[in-house]
Amino acid sequence: xxxxxxxxxxxxxxxxxxxxxxxxxxxxxxxxxxxxxxxxxxxxxxxxxxxxxxxxxxxxxxxxxxxxxxxxxxxxxxxxxxxxxxxxxxxxxxxxxxxxxxxxxxxxxxxxxxxxxxxxxxxxxxxxxxxxxxxxxxxxxxxxxxxxxxxxxxxxxxxxxxxxxxxxxxxxxxxxxxxxxxxxxxxxxxxxxxxxxxxxxxxxxxxxxxxxxxxxxxxxxxxxxxxxxxxxxxxxxxxxxxxxxxxxxxxxxxxxxxxxxxxxxxxxxxxxxxxxxxxxxxxxxxxxxxxxxxxxxxxxxxxxxxxxxxxxxxxxxxxxxxxxxxxxxxxxxxxxxxxxxxxxxxxxxxxxxxxxxxxxxxxxxxxxxxxxxxxxxxxxxxxxxxxxxxxxxxxxxxxxxxxxxxxxxxxxxxxxxxxxxxxxxxxxxxxxxxxxxxxxxxxxxxxxxxxxxxxxxxxxxxxxxxxxxxxxxxxxxxxxxxxxxxxxxxxxxxxxxxxxxxxxxxxxxxxxxxxxxxxxxxxxxxxxxxxxxxxxxxxxxxxxxxxxxxxxxxxxxxxxxxxxxxxxxxxxxxxxxxxxxxxxxxxxxxxxxxxxxxxxxxxxxxxxxxxxxxxxxxxxxxxxxxxxxxxxxxxxxxxxxxxxxxxxxxxxxxxxxxxxxxxxxxxxxxxxxxxx
Numbered sequence: 001x002x003x004x005x006x007x008x009x010x011x012x013x014x015x016x017x018x019x020x021x022x023x024x025x026x027x028x029x030x031x032x033x034x035x036x037x038x039x040x041x042x043x044x045x046x047x048x049x050x051x052x053x054x055x056x057x058x059x060x061x062x063x064x065x066x067x068x069x070x071x072x073x074x075x076x077x078x079x080x081x082x083x084x085x086x087x088x089x090x091x092x093x094x095x096x097x098x099x100x101x102x103x104x105x106x107x108x109x110x111x112x113x114x115x116x117x118x119x120x121x122x123x124x125x126x127x128x129x130x131x132x133x134x135x136x137x138x139x140x141x142x143x144x145x146x147x148x149x150x151x152x153x154x155x156x157x158x159x160x161x162x163x164x165x166x167x168x169x170x171x172x173x174x175x176x177x178x179x180x181x182x183x184x185x186x187x188x189x190x191x192x193x194x195x196x197x198x199x200x201x202x203x204x205x206x207x208x209x210x211x212x213x214x215x216x217x218x219x220x221x222x223x224x225x226x227x228x229x230x231x232x233x234x235x236x237x238x239x240x241x242x243x244x245x246x247x248x249x250x251x252x253x254x255x256x257x258x259x260x261x262x263x264x265x266x267x268x269x270x271x272x273x274x275x276x277x278x279x280x281x282x283x284x285x286x287x288x289x290x291x292x293x294x295x296x297x298x299x300x301x302x303x304x305x306x307x308x309x310x311x312x313x314x315x316x317x318x319x320x321x322x323x324x325x326x327x328x329x330x331x332x333x334x335x336x337x338x339x340x341x342x343x344x345x346x347x348x349x350x351x352x353x354x355x356x357x358x359x360x361x362x363x364x365x366x367x368x369x370x371x372x373x374x375x376x377x378x379x380x381x382x383x384x385x386x387x388x389x390x391x392x393x394x395x396x397x398x399x400x401x402x403x404x405x406x407x408x409x410x411x412x413x414x415x416x417x418x419x420x421x422x423x424x425x426x427x428x429x430x431x432x433x434x435x436x437x438x439x440x441x442x443x444x445x446x447x448x449x450x451x452x453x454x455x456x457x458x459x460x461x462x463x464x465x466x467x468x469x470x471x472x473x474x475x476x477x478x479x480x481x482x483x484x485x486x487x488x489x490x491x492x493x494x495x496x497x498x499x500x501x502x503x504x505x506x507x508x509x510x511x512x513x514x515x516x517x518x519x520x521x522x523x524x525x526x527x528x529x530x531x532x533x534x535x536x537x538x539x540x541x542x543x544x545x546x547x548x549x550x551x552x553x554x555x556x557x558x559x560x561x562x563x564x565x566x567x568x569x570x571x572x573x574x575x576x577x578x579x580x581x582x583x584x585x586x587x588x589x590x591x592x593x594x595x596x597x598x599x600x601x602x603x604x605x606x607x608x609x610x611x612x613x614x615x616x617x618x619x620x621x622x623x624x625x626x627x628x629x630x631x632x633x634x635x636x637x638x639x640x641x642x643x644x645x646x647x648x649x650x651x652x653x654x655x656x657x658x659x660x661x662x663x664x665x666x667x668x669x670x671x672x673x674x675x676x
Contacts, residue, residue, distance in 0.1 A: 078150070079116070080150070081193070081200065082145070082148075082192070082193050083145050083192045084190075085141055086100055086144060086186060086188050086189055087138070087142065087187045087189060087440070088139055088142070088185055089185055089444055090138070091185045093137070093139060093142065093405075094120070094123060097144050099181065099186050100144055100177075100188070103181045103186075104146055106176070107179075108150075114148060115147070116147040117147050118145065119145045119201075120143065120144045121210070122139060126204050126205050130303060130307050130311055130317050130360060131357045131359060131360075133405065134361060134400075137405060138441060138445070140213075140404055140405060140407070140438045140441035141189065141407040142408075144203060145201050145202070153173070153193065174188070187431075187437070189432075189435065190429060191429050201410070206410045207408045207409070208356070208412065209355065209356065209409035210354070210355060210405075210408050211354050212352075212358065212363050213328075213350055213403070213406040214367050214402055214403050215331070215442065216348060217345065217449070218344050218349065219344050221245070222241050222374060222375055223241045224344050227242055227347075228342050228344045229342055231347065241374060248370050248374070249370070250325070250326075251383055251384070252383060253322050253323065253324060254295050254297060254323065254355075255294070255295045256295075294323060296321050297319065297320065297322075298313040299318055300392075301365075301393055301394075302362045303318060303359040303362060304359070304360040309642055312595060312643050313389035313390075313594065313596065314389070314594075314597065314599070318359060320356060320359065323355055324353065324354040325353050325354075326351070326352055327351060328350050330350060331442055332347050333346040333347070333446040333449075348442075354409075361397060364398040364399075365395040365396065365398070366383075367398040367402075367403075368397050369395055371458075371461065377462055377466035378466055382469075390524055391476065391595070392625065394468060395469070396465050398457075399454055401445060401450065402449070486615050487615075495569065495572045496569065496632055498565050498568075499569050500613045500614065500654070502561060502562045502565055503587070503589065503654045504652075506562075506589075507530045507652070510530060511558070512530050512531065512534075515532030515533050515591075516534075519532075522593055523591045523594070524646075530590075531591060533591050534553070534587055535553050535584055536555040537553055537583060538582065538584070540581065541584075562587075566587065573611065573634045574609075579636070580660070582609070582658035583659075583660040583661065584658070584661065585659075588654065588656075589653070590652065590653055592619075592646045595645040596644070596645065597640060597641065597643055598659065607639075608637060608657055608658065609635065609657070609658045610635050610637070611633065611635070611655065612631045612653055612655045613655070614652045615651050616631070616649045616650060617651055618649035618650060619648075619653045620646075621635065621644055623637050623643075627647065
């Protein structure tokens with residue numbers, strides 16, 4: 001029975017309205033979020049009192065108004081938060097969060113709570129979508145935080161209650177929750193209401209370490225049967241293949257960085273994975289405590305290819321830290337401990353991965369590469385090559401159905417709780433104290449494993465995927481080119497000769513300007529004198545509009561004749577097409593670009609156009625793995641979304657890249673090329 005004051009206030013609030021991807025709002029109106037925005041919600045801009053229809057720009061303003069004008073007892077609903085530990089299988093992680101939220105709402109309908117918002121550890125509402133959990137990945141332990149307002153819920157009516165059975169009030173709510181979740185593929189393992197004095201928790205942003213497990217079938221490994229029998233006999237395995245597996249997994253882990261100073265403390269635990277601190281190392285400085293002393297690595301080749309430019313090595317989102325990659329145990333799906341022999345197809349090694357965040361498909365691709373390396377279908381240094389930002393190569397993808405989310409760590413909150421994790425103290429209510437979520441998930445996955453499909457994957461890995469990857473690695477190696485191959489090249493077409501003559505003159509007179517540090521970061525190797533990259537801007541984006549902010553680049557000041565010739569060439573190449581005039585042009589000489597997507601001022605909304613000039617062999621542009629010969633052959637492509645790079649070449653190679661950042665088009669109407 002609600003108090004009259006609660007009834008008055010709750011009457012001012014509209015009925016419950018929520019979605020998992022946006023905060024439920026009190027009576028409010030707001031513009032819908034932009035599709036490109038990766039945030040949890042859009043702030044409400046208007047809150048209305050249903051008694052007098054007065055408008056307020058914030059909830060606090062509305063509450064103060066209700067307290068002073070409509071509430072006689074001065075009692076207001078309480079803001080509260082509950083942390084849920086739950087698992088799911090055969091369902092998308094966001095849908096699982098929605099079902100759990102709906103179950104909570106249904107279980108507390110009699111107290112008229114209003115949900116303010118939710119956060120979920122496996123989601124990526126406040127991060128790049130590239131870091132969202134795979135759609136088909138189950139979870140043994142995920143975390144959902146529900147923030148709501150309403151009458152204070154009573155949880156603990158007993159002293160030091162450790163699970164639902166010790167508290168009548170908690171048991172009632174837990175039973176209602178589990179009843180609402182029945183038949184949904186979502187399992188509630190426990191909950192913890194945040195008490196007065198607790199720190200607020202954002203399940204996604206406060207997570208400092210994500211944990212995944214992969215069930216590796218021993219039937220995938222060379223000598224897998226021997227390993228299975230050794231484990232079954234409870235003997236320590238000395239088989240070389242198992243030691244190789246451990247070494248590969250250790251190579252996956254990020255190196256620990258130490259200072260070079262003489263007074264730096266010695267780290268006896270670092271071993272071969274310790275390296276001296278170097279300013280070129282990408283240290284995870286934003287992480288908590290000792291975790292920040294790990295070097296980030298670019299895992300762009302291990303991301304879902306569908307992410308395309310979002311997984312470019314010049315995008316910081318792909319630079320991730322893996323704290324741990326180890327074998328933590330093994331499981332026999334039959335649980336027959338008395339059998340003299342063991343069926344290798346029923347035995348799995350449990351591989352644990354701990355890291356700051358994981359890209360979509362990252363763990364499965366690491367395991368696919370590991371299996372190929374163990375069979376010697378890929379070279380021993382493949383992981384090192386594939387995590388080189390200059391390299392773009394296919395990586396094997398292990399089948400789904402063996403990976404699951406095993407938990408998370410929230411180190412800042414644990415420090416606040418004096419080292420205690422959120423779900424290991426007396427104020428946690430457990431749905432079933434005897435249930436081990438990890439063992440439950442392992443049993444579910446092993447019971448549904450499709451060994452015939454995994455064997456077919458192994459054959460495909462051996463006969464198709466690995467040979468294709470080896471061919472890609474081989475193609476990256478510079479091949480000797482005979483001198484006559486360059487001397488016998490076709491001459492430059494007439495329309496290219498004015499620009500080519502000016503470019504060659506800059507090199508001959510040693511006038512090529514220095515390359516910016518940002519541009520140099522995506523160019524292979526050291527930039528020698530007379531090579532590199534600079535930019536010029538079209539005159540239509542320099543004058544004639546009072547709202548322009550582009551300053552005149554140094555290239556325009558030093559080489560005005562070249563700037564004019566470059567845009568004359570774009571006009572000639574675009575004749576008879578619908579291409580709009582570009583605002584910028586990057587001018588490159590002997591620059592071999594590493595895989596990247598374009599960036600800079602604004603984000604591009606126009607197609608880039610590239611063409612190469614000069615006498616050279618090789619030097620094709622690769623766009624998402626597809627080669628394109630651009631020597632005097634202009635190519636349009638979306639350089640802002642598609643990864644692209646330059647193949648090795650011999651000779652003198654110039655290239656021109658015309659493009660228009662988005663903010664240029666915002667300040668100017670699109671100018672047809674014919675008007676340049």
